[in-house]
Amino acid sequence: MRENQKIVIIDYGAGNIQSIKFAIKRLGLEARLSSDAEEIRSADKVIFPGVGEAGSAMKMLRSTGLDKIIPGLTQPVLGICLGMQLMCNHSEEVDTKGLGIFDADVKRFENNVKVPQIGWNQITNLESHLFDNVESGEYVYLVHSYYVPECKDEIARTEYGVNYSTALHRNNFYGVQFHPEKSSKTGEHILKNFLNLEL
Amino acid sequence: MLTKRIIPCLDIKNGRTVKGINFVDLRDAGDPVELAAAYAEKGADELVFLDISATEEKRKTLAKLCYKVAEQLNIPFTVGGGISSVEDVDILLQNGADKVSINSSAVKNPDLINQLSEKFGSQCVVVAIDAKNINGKWTVHLVGGKVPTELDLFEWAKEVEQRGAGEILFTSMDHDGTKNGFANEALAKLSSELNIPIIASGGAGKIEHFRDTFQKGKADAALAASVFHFKEIEIFQLKEELKSAGIPVRI
Numbered sequence: 001m002r003e004n005q006k007i008v009i010i011d012y013g014a015g016n017i018q019s020i021k022f023a024i025k026r027l028g029l030e031a032r033l034s035s036d037a038e039e040i041r042s043a044d045k046v047i048f049p050g051v052g053e054a055g056s057a058m059k060m061l062r063s064t065g066l067d068k069i070i071p072g073l074t075q076p077v078l079g080i081c082l083g084m085q086l087m088c089n090h091s092e093e094v095d096t097k098g099l100g101i102f103d104a105d106v107k108r109f110e111n112n113v114k115v116p117q118i119g120w121n122q123i124t125n126l127e128s129h130l131f132d133n134v135e136s137g138e139y140v141y142l143v144h145s146y147y148v149p150e151c152k153d154e155i156a157r158t159e160y161g162v163n164y165s166t167a168l169h170r171n172n173f174y175g176v177q178f179h180p181e182k183s184s185k186t187g188e189h190i191l192k193n194f195l196n197l198e199l
Numbered sequence: 200m201l202t203k204r205i206i207p208c209l210d211i212k213n214g215r216t217v218k219g220i221n222f223v224d225l226r227d228a229g230d231p232v233e234l235a236a237a238y239a240e241k242g243a244d245e246l247v248f249l250d251i252s253a254t255e256e257k258r259k260t261l262a263k264l265c266y267k268v269a270e271q272l273n274i275p276f277t278v279g280g281g282i283s284s285v286e287d288v289d290i291l292l293q294n295g296a297d298k299v300s301i302n303s304s305a306v307k308n309p310d311l312i313n314q315l316s317e318k319f320g321s322q323c324v325v326v327a328i329d330a331k332n333i334n335g336k337w338t339v340h341l342v343g344g345k346v347p348t349e350l351d352l353f354e355w356a357k358e359v360e361q362r363g364a365g366e367i368l369f370t371s372m373d374h375d376g377t378k379n380g381f382a383n384e385a386l387a388k389l390s391s392e393l394n395i396p397i398i399a400s401g402g403a404g405k406i407e408h409f410r411d412t413f414q415k416g417k418a419d420a421a422l423a424a425s426v427f428h429f430k431e432i433e434i435f436q437l438k439e440e441l442k443s444a445g446i447p448v449r450i
Contacts, residue, residue, distance in 0.1 A: 018266075018269055018293065018294065018295040019269055019295050019297070022269055022270045022271075022295065023273065025270070026271075026273070051319075051320055051322065051323070052319060052320040053317075053320055111394055114394050114395055114396050114419065115394060115395070116321060116322050116365055116395070116396075117201060118322065118365065118366060118396050118419070119201050119202060119203075119204050119244065119245075119396070119419070119420070120201070120202045120204065120244055120449040121200065121201045121202065122200060139202065139449040141274065141275055143275075143297075143322040143365075144322070145321070145322075159200060160201055179275075181273070182273065182274060182275045182297065183273070183274075184239065184273050184274055185273070187273065188273060
């Protein structure tokens, strides 16, 4: 891992940021939190977190102008959980228009399964350097009520009532539905792989 | 496949784990951070910290504890014990807790559940319910099961779900401490009537109790304290046996 790289976690009032910062620290690197456009643009790696509800999260992004900045970034960007969902075209959650980076529409789980899905589930059909040293079938920690149906940008799949895309990739943008910062050693591998990406 | 979760629960008093934890390989069994890391290493899926201290410093100590645990732990954790306001929760989440558990404060002020789920999302709101079967009616109790309420377990659980709780942690006061198994009948009823995950608590004594609470009780997760703390059950072995019984677990 390049040790002197600049890692920025986008801070727009979404929770869970502390845990991502700590996970990166456990890998021996430092990440800083920022909502400043210049600081985000000049980073080597950008992490776009998100917990909570899509509508209010998008509002926060719009009010700070981050909705214009994120799609224009050119370095590797990793959306986590709601972060990934906001990078899609649209979400069923309060009928929210997303950033349109991934060509997918976010849907709510049907009531044939318990909602939210909470716990450890498997990732399969892994197709990216993001999953170097990770085997198909390893477990990751997920907490979510909305999901990305299987789509072209898929690089990992999970089954919960339906098969859905649990990780996405397009150009320099990556997204994971699970929480790598809470996914034990598997999550550490994935975060490390992201920080090792060179475009 | 989504797996069934095994959740050790640690009682915390004044920032330290309460006496009685028999982990010979720990330098300091009273240090919640070291204990948490050890459990993560042993295969725990999640941890719950229950603060039982009653000091004025409590809020500060608990926030500090969250920060230190989050710094070290690579699995999710929940904190509970005396949490009664949106501000309390805000501080704990900002310090790295993944979820909070509320109990008495939800009964006294049910609107708190709505406020928390709207502000922070359902995923971090666990509502703990302690209940006792009195003449065939499961009655919700407060203050660690000492004070009965008018509430019926199943009606209260449904209300809690509607108000936006992400999970329910159900402790049967009749089973807690008995080591005779979980309250599987009530658990199965909760699981069939509700559509959010149910965590079973109270009564774990043997490995087969966990198998039964997942198979008969339809629980999504099982929480226990002493059987893990005193090494009566090793999590790794527990999971191996659950797996051979056909229950999906993370190994």
